[in-house]
Amino acid sequence: MNDTFRNHLCEIIDLTDAEYELIKGYYSSFRFRKHQFVIQENQHVDYMYFVSEGLLKCSLTDALGKEHILQFACKNWWISDFQAYFKQEPSTLSVQCLSDSELIGISYQDMEALHLQFPKMEHFFRVKSNFGYIALQKRIVSLMSHSARERYDAFLNQYPDLVQKISKQLLANYLGVSRETLSRLQM
């Protein structure tokens, strides 16, 4: 567990060395290789993960076999099937590595215990969750009111580094357009 995680927490809360050691004790480290699944559909979801290194996607496949990507996650992002994690239900989404990835994860029970012991971390996650909610609202507005061209331009603008790292098919599956439509947008 390197400084990436501590720096990420310190964007929102101040931490002494002792406090960071306490928090770290609740987290476990994981390494996954490219193509490996961190979460598969219809499983119990043990952890919510912080990405120390790597690139992942969170997606679902519909009844017609079409993939819809809900989220990408690279360094400094959090990823899980949040419904399965927070409601302790079987997963409906999958999380797969698009590159070798280093993650640190906290179990649901440990997260609740950490928050009781150390309210600053609950503050951290309340703020992160508020910002996450706002980002999803913007995505809904975008899906409802923006053209494919506007959604593509917004993605490029918001995540310039990510566009270089993901395939055109994956980007199309995130934007909710066909591969052909995406190719026209990229011309």
Next chain:
Amino acid sequence: MNDTFRNHLCEIIDLTDAEYELIKGYYSSFRFRKHQFVIQENQHVDYMYFVSEGLLKCSLTDALGKEHILQFACKNWWISDFQAYFKQEPSTLSVQCLSDSELIGISYQDMEALHLQFPKMEHFFRVKSNFGYIALQKRIVSLMSHSARERYDAFLNQYPDLVQKISKQLLANYLGVSRETLSRLQM
């Protein structure tokens, strides 16, 4: 401020009478009449509101004059322009009453102060925000992968009471379909 608010908080946290009195001190009561705007676009957003009574919509109007509804809110729901509230930016959404409404609101500064004084309320909002995030993820999945028919059926199933209270045009603006498409779905 009636028992509705206390009962709502106690779905997630336990409160003594003294604790509830402390929390109440941070909130102010508001009454709005049908058609009144609680928030208009491009304004400072002072409050996040809990709905004690009434029905409201949160929406935006695109460049072509088309309305997109992000959220309805009835009794026991929270509503605001959350981006404007939590980031203290000018609003990009409007919140309007669809019936006479009784709201209680807390300012951003008071919410932060309340959380510092009383971590249980931060726990309450962390849990609410997590559940809100999950609900928005489901809406994104629905917009990306479900047909208009499936979205209509899911809305009916999830909010049977709401369907009786809102006009067909508003429901169409929420589902992201035309009024004509909605009429076909309702036949």
